[in-house]
Amino acid sequence: MQPRDVSTNPITVRPVEEERDATTIRKLVERSFGRDVEAQLVDDLRDCGMLVLERVAVVESGTIVGHIAYSRVTGAGAGHRLNITCLAPVCVEPKLQRHGIGAQMIRETIDDLQGMGEDLVLVLGDPNYYPRFGFDAEVAKKVRAPFAGPIFMALPLTQLGREGLPIEVSYATPFQKLG
Numbered sequence: 001m002q003p004r005d006v007s008t009n010p011i012t013v014r015p016v017e018e019e020r021d022a023t024t025i026r027k028l029v030e031r032s033f034g035r036d037v038e039a040q041l042v043d044d045l046r047d048c049g050m051l052v053l054e055r056v057a058v059v060e061s062g063t064i065v066g067h068i069a070y071s072r073v074t075g076a077g078a079g080h081r082l083n084i085t086c087l088a089p090v091c092v093e094p095k096l097q098r099h100g101i102g103a104q105m106i107r108e109t110i111d112d113l114q115g116m117g118e119d120l121v122l123v124l125g126d127p128n129y130y131p132r133f134g135f136d137a138e139v140a141k142k143v144r145a146p147f148a149g150p151i152f153m154a155l156p157l158t159q160l161g162r163e164g165l166p167i168e169v170s171y172a173t174p175f176q177k178l179g
């Protein structure tokens with residue numbers, strides 16, 4: 001499939017209005033993953049106040065076609081001063097996948113996190129996809145977490161994020177339900 005032409009089909013990435021968007025987001029996340037685990041994770045993270053950044057991608061008509069969430073990860077020991085988030089989940093309306101919408105959401109939100117003073121972003125995902133945004137499995141080897149291996153990647157956004165490693169981290173409680 002050819003990349004979509006964003007100049008003729010602009011996508012806007014905007015903040016979430018909880019009351020108005022929550023149900024639409026839930027259905028989109030369920031459709032994209034083909035199950036309700038990730039949608040429940042988003043609701044739980046929102047409910048317990050652990051979401052650091054949440055955005056939706058909308059087409060010109062206003063229809064929501066993508067969603068991305070980052071939640072707080074807590075550093076321990078020497079890394080306790082770092083502001084750490086994890087990207088999870090991210091999804092795009094199934095029929096619009098592989099047209100650059102996911103990439104646009106990820107790039108714009110990484111810029112937002114940088115502006116917010118976040119030091120380090122973690123992700124658990126496809127090692128063929130996330131390195132294009134700067135996520136690096138080698139960096140993540142210095143992050144002691146419940147996850148490891150090539151699918152666990154890290155992106156430092158500040159000098160502290162680069163130099164404050166190794167660290168130990170713990171994820172928000174809703175992740176523990178995922179098993």
Ligand SMILES: CC(C)(COP(=O)(O)OP(=O)(O)OC[C@H]1O[C@@H](n2cnc3c(N)ncnc32)[C@H](O)[C@@H]1OP(=O)(O)O)[C@@H](O)C(=O)NCCC(=O)NCCS
Nearest residue numbers: 032033089090091092097098099100101102103125126129
């Ligand atoms: C993963 C996802 C968010 C990417 O968004 P997208 O808009 O479809 O992707 P983009 O158009 O930005 O990027 C396309 C590239 O990503 C790759 N890609 C997309 N989804 C992929 C997947 N699930 N696995 C592997 N590679 C994938 C494509 O091969 C393509 O690579 P190329 O540029 O080298 O050809 C989207 O496909 C999706 O919602 N998938 C289902 C939910 C999911 O698995 N989310 C990620 C885990 S949290």
